[in-house]
Amino acid sequence: MARTTTSTTSALAAAFAVAAVVPAVPVAAAPASTPATAIILERTGGFAGRSDTFVIDRSTVGGRTPLRAAGSAEFRSLRRSYQLRNNCCDRYTYRLIVSYRHGRSKTVDTVQGAPAPRILRYVIDEVQRVGRENPDGPTRRVS
Numbered sequence: 001m002a003r004t005t006t007s008t009t010s011a012l013a014a015a016f017a018v019a020a021v022v023p024a025v026p027v028a029a030a031p032a033s034t035p036a037t038a039i040i041l042e043r044t045g046g047f048a049g050r051s052d053t054f055v056i057d058r059s060t061v062g063g064r065t066p067l068r069a070a071g072s073a074e075f076r077s078l079r080r081s082y083q084l085r086n087n088c089c090d091r092y093t094y095r096l097i098v099s100y101r102h103g104r105s106k107t108v109d110t111v112q113g114a115p116a117p118r119i120l121r122y123v124i125d126e127v128q129r130v131g132r133e134n135p136d137g138p139t140r141r142v143s
Contacts, residue, residue, distance in 0.1 A: 036070040054131030061132035071112040082116035
């Protein structure tokens with residue numbers, strides 16, 4: 001019995017020594033949010049066949065809220081596209097291009113009336129509300 005206790009104690013001591021040297025790895029390594037630095041919204045179509053571009057960056061008045069929403073884990077987990085089976089009849093199409101730190105970006109396409117997560121509709125509405133209209137049309141590079 002003494003021999004078993006000694007070997008068990010030695011094994012436990014070795015395990016604790018390894019645990020003390022090896023740093024713990026967090027279970028959720030991905031951050032809950034990744035700061036968005038800019039958002040471009042390209043809106044095309046509608047009854048008149050318009051083409052509008054809205055831009056938000058960190059200097060945009062009122063832009064902090066949509067940037068925060070676009071940096072959330074919920075937004076970053078969106079699919080690339082949310083479409084209707086029948087895209088007819090004067091609907092707007094939307095392309096959101098979100099820039100993040102370190103040169104990363106995310107693009108999401110959708111059409112007016114398509115079933116899409118609430119966070120996508122929220123970001124589109126906020127960018128249209130507070131974004132600066134870009135009269136030069138779509139641009140892919142925003143810093």
